[in-house]
Amino acid sequence: MQNVFKTVALIGKYQSPEVSDAVLRLALFLRERDCEVLIEQGTASATGVGAGFCIAAFDQIGERADLAIVLGGDGTMLTAARRLASHGVPLAGVNQGRLGFLTDIPREEMFEHVGEILAGRARRDTRMLLDAEVIRAGERVFQTTALNDAVVSKGEIGRLMEFELHLDGEFVYRQRSDGIILCTPTGSTAYAMSANGPILHPGVTGIALVPLCPHALTHRPITVSDDCQIEIVVQAPHDARIHFDGQSRFDARAGDRLRVRRADHVVTLLHPPGYSYYSILREKLHWSAAPRLP
CATH class of the missing domain: 3.40.50.10330 (Probable inorganic polyphosphate/atp-NAD kinase; domain 1)
Known part of the structure; x- marks a missing residue:
């Protein structure tokens, strides 16, 4: 054969x-x-x-x-x-x-x-990736890709952190929480699912934003279009730790901006x-x- x-x-x-x-x-x-x-x-x-x-x-x-x-x-x-x-x-x-x-x-x-x-x-199955970068004082200081998720967390501190969420340049909310997960449909059955995020079928063209222990009962997960640019701004006096697919990390400072969008490349899985x-x-x-x- x-x-x-x-x-x-x-x-x-x-x-x-x-x-x-x-x-x-x-x-x-x-x-x-x-x-x-x-x-x-x-x-x-x-x-x-x-x-x-x-x-x-x-x-x-x-x-x-x-x-x-x-x-x-x-x-x-x-x-x-x-x-x-x-x-x-x-x-x-x-x-x-x-x-x-x-x-x-x-x-x-x-x-x-x-x-x-x-x-x-x-059977061919195409999966989207995330392209992520961290901007500090107008300069890019870190860049990577992720198949599952980008997770902004409070790191080692024993209290809530604070950040702002912007979508396509528009301010959405300011949140106090343990952090937030930005996940692809592939990553929706990983860490995000543990945080009560939605399960997204791989054919869904979206990115889920899942808060981690928000200090308000009204903060709920939201799914945005995959052509949306997401920006997380770490607020003073807190620092943060950002993980990508649970395998690489970046220690962010107050004022740093995490920008996430759909990557140009895709991953093809064969089943x-x-x-x-x-x-x-x-x-x-x-x-x-x-x-x-x-």
């Missing part, structure tokens, strides 16, 4: 014996299917898998790979998605973590579903035949499960 994808990169969760074994077995499987196999540099170093295969950095994967397969949890997928988004490399995920909203291929069915994807029977977003929600969130008896 002819493969749609000729060059496949493998990206694994670091420091996991189970992932090391899965990476090796999948690499051998792909080689048997006449695929050129690239092992991501950090994955090869951490797992010891790499002898006999081409070792490649993320930039090289972006230039050469037709497909990247992530073996790990959603955190591993978030990293790979951000690093490869500008190259347009589609990603598929084998769940070696806990929830697996993004890495939706069960490890027990890895060979079957990867074979289906190689044969071109995958095996029969994939259903609602089925994932039922499974991961235990919808329709029978109540436990005391």
